[in-house]
Amino acid sequence: MSALAVETASLKKAPSLSAIGMTKTFGSFTALGDVSINVAAGSFHALLGENGAGKSTLVKCIMGFYSADKGQVMLDGREVIIRSPRDARAHGIGMVYQHFTLVPCLTAAENLVISRADTPSVINWPKERRLLDSFMETMPFRVPLDTQVASLSAGEKQKLEILKLLYLDQRFMILDEPTSVLTPGEADEMLGLLHGMCDRGEITVLMISHKFREVKTFCDRFSVLRRGRLTGEGDAKSAPVEDMSRMMIGDTEVRERAARTEQIDRKDVLELAGLCAEDDAGLPAIQGVNLKIKGGEIVGIAGVSGNGQSALVEVLAGQRPLTDGEITIHGEIFTPKRGNFDRFKVYGLPEEPLKNATVPRMSVAENIAFRTFDKPPITSLGWWMSKGPMRSQAEELIARYRVKTTSPDAPIETLSGGNVQRAVLARELSGDVDVLIVANPCFGLDFASVADIRSQIMEARNRGAAVLLVSEDLDEILELADRVAVMSGGTISYVAPIEETDRNTIGQHMAGH
Amino acid sequence: MNETLQDSALITALIAMLGGAIRVSTPFMFVALGECLTEKSGRINLGLEGSLVLGAMVAYAGSFLTGNPWAGVFFAGCAGLVLGALHGFICKLPRVNDIAIGIAFMSFGTGLAFFFGKPYIQPQAPRLEAIHLGDWTGDPRLAQALEVNPLFFVGVALAVFMWWAFRNTRWGLIVRMTGDSAPAAKAMGVSVDLVRFIATAIGGFMAGIGGAFLSLYYPGSWNQGLSSGQGLMAVALVIFARWGPLRCILAALLFGAAGALGPSLQSVGISQGYYFFNAAPYILTLLIMIASARSKVAAREAPGELSITK
Numbered sequence: 001m002s003a004l005a006v007e008t009a010s011l012k013k014a015p016s017l018s019a020i021g022m023t024k025t026f027g028s029f030t031a032l033g034d035v036s037i038n039v040a041a042g043s044f045h046a047l048l049g050e051n052g053a054g055k056s057t058l059v060k061c062i063m064g065f066y067s068a069d070k071g072q073v074m075l076d077g078r079e080v081i082i083r084s085p086r087d088a089r090a091h092g093i094g095m096v097y098q099h100f101t102l103v104p105c106l107t108a109a110e111n112l113v114i115s116r117a118d119t120p121s122v123i124n125w126p127k128e129r130r131l132l133d134s135f136m137e138t139m140p141f142r143v144p145l146d147t148q149v150a151s152l153s154a155g156e157k158q159k160l161e162i163l164k165l166l167y168l169d170q171r172f173m174i175l176d177e178p179t180s181v182l183t184p185g186e187a188d189e190m191l192g193l194l195h196g197m198c199d200r201g202e203i204t205v206l207m208i209s210h211k212f213r214e215v216k217t218f219c220d221r222f223s224v225l226r227r228g229r230l231t232g233e234g235d236a237k238s239a240p241v242e243d244m245s246r247m248m249i250g251d252t253e254v255r256e257r258a259a260r261t262e263q264i265d266r267k268d269v270l271e272l273a274g275l276c277a278e279d280d281a282g283l284p285a286i287q288g289v290n291l292k293i294k295g296g297e298i299v300g301i302a303g304v305s306g307n308g309q310s311a312l313v314e315v316l317a318g319q320r321p322l323t324d325g326e327i328t329i330h331g332e333i334f335t336p337k338r339g340n341f342d343r344f345k346v347y348g349l350p351e352e353p354l355k356n357a358t359v360p361r362m363s364v365a366e367n368i369a370f371r372t373f374d375k376p377p378i379t380s381l382g383w384w385m386s387k388g389p390m391r392s393q394a395e396e397l398i399a400r401y402r403v404k405t406t407s408p409d410a411p412i413e414t415l416s417g418g419n420v421q422r423a424v425l426a427r428e429l430s431g432d433v434d435v436l437i438v439a440n441p442c443f444g445l446d447f448a449s450v451a452d453i454r455s456q457i458m459e460a461r462n463r464g465a466a467v468l469l470v471s472e473d474l475d476e477i478l479e480l481a482d483r484v485a486v487m488s489g490g491t492i493s494y495v496a497p498i499e500e501t502d503r504n505t506i507g508q509h510m511a512g513h
Numbered sequence: 514m515n516e517t518l519q520d521s522a523l524i525t526a527l528i529a530m531l532g533g534a535i536r537v538s539t540p541f542m543f544v545a546l547g548e549c550l551t552e553k554s555g556r557i558n559l560g561l562e563g564s565l566v567l568g569a570m571v572a573y574a575g576s577f578l579t580g581n582p583w584a585g586v587f588f589a590g591c592a593g594l595v596l597g598a599l600h601g602f603i604c605k606l607p608r609v610n611d612i613a614i615g616i617a618f619m620s621f622g623t624g625l626a627f628f629f630g631k632p633y634i635q636p637q638a639p640r641l642e643a644i645h646l647g648d649w650t651g652d653p654r655l656a657q658a659l660e661v662n663p664l665f666f667v668g669v670a671l672a673v674f675m676w677w678a679f680r681n682t683r684w685g686l687i688v689r690m691t692g693d694s695a696p697a698a699k700a701m702g703v704s705v706d707l708v709r710f711i712a713t714a715i716g717g718f719m720a721g722i723g724g725a726f727l728s729l730y731y732p733g734s735w736n737q738g739l740s741s742g743q744g745l746m747a748v749a750l751v752i753f754a755r756w757g758p759l760r761c762i763l764a765a766l767l768f769g770a771a772g773a774l775g776p777s778l779q780s781v782g783i784s785q786g787y788y789f790f791n792a793a794p795y796i797l798t799l800l801i802m803i804a805s806a807r808s809k810v811a812a813r814e815a816p817g818e819l820s821i822t823k
Binding site: 110 | 680681682683684686687689690692693694696697698700701702813814816817
């Protein structure tokens with residue numbers, strides 16, 4: 001106990017942390033091979049890398065979720081042994097995860113107090129409130145303490161997570177993509193404040209990020225991982241973005257992006273008029289969404305997640321009932337049913353395809369046949385289904401869309417994320433497409449898959465499809481869309497052609513201004 | 514003359530219903546509070562019906578063998594505790610469904626009680642004494658209605674304590690945290706399985722005491738038809754009470770009043786539709802389940818980890 005007290009006293013200042021020669025293997029797979037990083041006291045350090053590059057494995061080894069096969073962690077120059085997240089906490093190392101670890105039904109104050117290691121058996125709330133209030137006085141940002149966490153916004157939750165680390169006096173912070181749920185404005189504000197705290201020597205931050213812009217603006221140094229190896233490090237302010245991205249993706253050949261072809265004399269294909277729908281709790285999720293999309297046009301819907309985008313996609317896919325409004329395609333009313341998807345040539349690529357667009361345990365061939373299994377040549381006489389044509393169709397599409405699978409008969413859940421997405425694309429794009437609805441198509445995919453999938457979407461557009469692209473990645477929208485619409489508070493607050501807008505304007509509308 | 518007679522009949526019926534509500538509600542209350550605690554920790558124990566019946570049998574046997582009804586109450590709680598702990602332990606194993614295990618425990622507890630309870634159907638065991646709160650009124654009907662069993666007050670005190678503890682103690686917050694977000698609890702180093710194990714065991718203890726009330730006070734004897742599904746109805750009651758201990762008391766009183774409807778109407782000579790009025794608690798359960806399935810407020814207040822809400 002006294003050792004802990006001494007430890008806590010020495011933690012008032014930002015600590016330095018280095019991980020030396022960290023190695024972790026899972027079976028024959030080397031997730032992390034001899035990686036060393038050095039985070040100086042009071043610095044804001046970025047950890048870059050693609051998905052599966054080993055970033056999470058590295059921080060999980062530091063946090064004590066995994067025990068590294070080899071390597072040591074030095075805190076303020078002294079070696080520390082971290083066997084569990086509890087040990088990490090005792091040493092003042094804390095982490096903000098991508099998914100929130102706050103308890104939704106407790107208030108902010110209850111969440112803070114219960115997170116302490118020494119919460120008294122009976123909580124003296126007046127006293128705790130006084131302490132919390134005086135703690136909040138010293139903090140750069142505030143969160144309403146008496147509100148249930150469930151009703152806080154994503155930005156407030158993220159702030160509360162960081163406040164929690166400070167409240168627990170964890171001055172070495174690991175942040176896992178902390179800005180993915182924030183508007184660009186909120187993200188800049190939060191990173192700016194953290195940067196200030198680092199400069200004053202109050203905290204040390206190790207941030208996992210994908211966003212070069214944030215790394216360049218706020219970070220001091222960066223380290224890059226690729227395939228479990230350290231491929232580079234340097235000064236974040238001076239290193240060019242090209243170098244960072246080369247360290248991240250290596251020399252992989254990336255397929256040439258499909259070019260945007262000019263479309264002339266386009267007609268409105270998809271029209272959404274006053275769409276309203278409720279969320280699971282019966283509160284309005286989208287209210288009065290109006291949008292027209294022409295053939296050969298991509299309309300990108302930007303927005304912070306949770307502003308009704310998923311509900312909109314679910315409505316269009318027939319997963320959520322409309323409470324009001326109309327969807328028309330080529331001037332005819334469209335009700336989202338299987339028969340109508342076929343008749344109107346509506347195709348879709350929902351987010352998390354393994355969950356929303358496939359049956360994980362059915363084979364790749366069966367999943368690819370979901371659109372066609374009840375039609376000739378797979379089905380004859382209207383009821384007799386033969387496996388032969390299904391398999392040959394699948395083999396052809398697997399080759400054409402370069403789906404990496406051991407066989408067409410393998411369960412689709414055994415494929416990697418990018419290949420599941422390609423298989424779904426093969427199913428949805430192989431035919432004649434009039435309307436394409438796409439949601440976060442590249443979420444969690446590696447660079448090569450991202451380029452590939454974006455090309456496919458662009459090609460569908462070039463062939464004359466009306467494309468609705470919902471994405472939380474603003475860069476994706478800026479790259480693909482012909483027009484940008486911003487969704488905020490369940491409605492479309494702003495629409496502009498891509499040439500007449502920019503990141504800042506879109507960001508402001510995302511924040512609801 | 515005729516009117517005054519009707520008036521007094523109405524009053525008699527109402528007083529009988531009040532007394533009946535307090536009497537009938539007590540086992541509901543204990544089972545509901547136990548279930549409330551278990552569900553707050555993120556698990557459903559449908560087996561409390563089994564704990565209730567076994568508790569009733571053990572209480573009667575305990576009271577008969579020791580001569581002290583309170584010893585019977587304690588043994589009943591322990592029997593419930595053992596069943597709850599078993600449920601909690603089995604649910605901890607991987608890929609075990611708490612609802613299926615609950616149904617198994619419902620049959621197991623009832624079967625165990627019938628098996629060991631055979632010799633205790635005939636003998637008379639000492640019963641719990643009521644507190645006479647209404648003697649000062651001078652009205653024999655009121656005096657009878659206000660004969661309240663001490664267990665009723667224990668239940669109310671327990672509900673108030675749970676209500677307070679859920680927000681003012683570390684244990685209360687940990688139980689709510691475990692029930693709402695197991696990943697969050699794990700991230701804080703809380704052993705989710707242990708918390709649920711303890712909550713289910715204590716929940717079983719409470720259900721056992723509810724059973725003791727059945728056999729030692731009202732109806733006040735041990736037989737195989739003693740419980741008429743109170744343990745199951747208490748699950749509906751917890752949903753109706755939206756997982757609030759204080760609301761559990763109100764809901765239990767409401768169920769109790771519904772259960773007392775038939776007998777109290779009979780006491781003033783209305784025997785038409787007797788079976789229909791006796792079915793009132795079941796009809797109420799059905800209506801409540803329909804209403805709460807549609808209620809979006811209830812959906813919001815449900816602990817996030819419950820397998821029925823996931």
